[in-house]
Amino acid sequence: MDKNEHSILEGIPANSLNLNLSRSTIKMRHSSTWSVHKSNDVHDLVVCLTGGAQYFLDGVEVRQQRGEAMLIPAGSRFEGRLDHGDQYTGVAQHFTLTLFDNVDLIQQMELKPVVQLPNWEQLESLVRYYRSIAPASSTTLQQVHLFMVILLAYLDCAFVRWSEDSLQNLGGQDALSLHVMLIAAQISRDPLDKDEAERLIASVPYNDDYFRRAFKAKIGYTPRKFMEFKRMEKAMNILLTGKSVNATAVAVGYNDVYFFSRMFKQYLGVSPSYYRVSADRRKFLTTGDIYHYND
Numbered sequence: 001m002d003k004n005e006h007s008i009l010e011g012i013p014a015n016s017l018n019l020n021l022s023r024s025t026i027k028m029r030h031s032s033t034w035s036v037h038k039s040n041d042v043h044d045l046v047v048c049l050t051g052g053a054q055y056f057l058d059g060v061e062v063r064q065q066r067g068e069a070m071l072i073p074a075g076s077r078f079e080g081r082l083d084h085g086d087q088y089t090g091v092a093q094h095f096t097l098t099l100f101d102n103v104d105l106i107q108q109m110e111l112k113p114v115v116q117l118p119n120w121e122q123l124e125s126l127v128r129y130y131r132s133i134a135p136a137s138s139t140t141l142q143q144v145h146l147f148m149v150i151l152l153a154y155l156d157c158a159f160v161r162w163s164e165d166s167l168q169n170l171g172g173q174d175a176l177s178l179h180v181m182l183i184a185a186q187i188s189r190d191p192l193d194k195d196e197a198e199r200l201i202a203s204v205p206y207n208d209d210y211f212r213r214a215f216k217a218k219i220g221y222t223p224r225k226f227m228e229f230k231r232m233e234k235a236m237n238i239l240l241t242g243k244s245v246n247a248t249a250v251a252v253g254y255n256d257v258y259f260f261s262r263m264f265k266q267y268l269g270v271s272p273s274y275y276r277v278s279a280d281r282r283k284f285l286t287t288g289d290i291y292h293y294n295d
Contacts, residue, residue, distance in 0.1 A: 009155070020095060021095050024136065034082055035081045040075075043072070043097075045150070048067065048088065049091075050085060051066070051089060052083040053083050070113055093147055180214060187200065188230050191228075194253065232267040234251075235264060245276060248260075
């Protein structure tokens with residue numbers, strides 16, 4: 001499946017993913033004499049704050065500089081040394097990301113090893129804050145939440161495609177879990193195509209009824225109901241732009257505004273008109289200086 005224009009994990013319930021920080025955050029501060037030559041048994045995401053480094057990942061040269069994130073996959077042999085600047089600073093975090101507790105999700109992706117993180121002017125503050133609060137040992141719940149933001153920013157930029165070998169190499173429940181995730185992601189990408197769910201189900205190597213039951217067990221909805229739910233989520237976003245309920249209904253594929261309103265309330269608990277009015281009353285304060293830190 002091709003790269004998603006939105007987040008590659010869009011549509012996957014949060015409780016389907018398990019992010020584990022396998023050790024405390026490494027607060028990198030390396031001078032010209034620094035070098036490293038090792039391998040890890042878990043994935044390692046490295047974000048550069050200042051300076052730059054030259055790495056060899058399994059013999060392939062890559063360079064990293066300010067604002068870039070680099071993934072060192074589990075099991076890779078890597079060497080590193082200072083590339084430029086007086087100091088190379090940043091954070092390195094060992095982690096695993098599993099789907100439904102048993103599929104290493106990173107291994108199922110083809111990823112660019114180094115990417116410039118998006119909106120670095122804003123994200124830099126979060127990375128520095130993440131670095132400043134890291135304890136000397138163990139990890140905290142706050143770190144897990146902040147690291148997920150950083151990791152998703154990397155994945156959305158680095159993702160090339162789902163590995164062609166991933167589904168072939170997996171078997172049993174692991175393969176089924178990955179199929180469910182991919183179908184959910186595809187449905188989330190285009191929830192307005194009413195026939196997409198059926199086409200996607202027909203494309204998987206499972207009995208239709210069996211796959212529908214597995215999908216509901218893992219996602220919480222049947223594929224058809226999940227598509228309807230994602231349509232309602234899209235309607236929420238449209239209502240937030242100030243469009244009328246009638247215009248929103250048409251935009252998400254409903255010619256009958258009364259039926260649309262019933263569906264919206266069924267899935268989200270309030271009517272679209274109430275949601276629109278209450279959204280107008282809410283005030284959101286956004287600022288690029290949310291996180292404060294002392295370096």
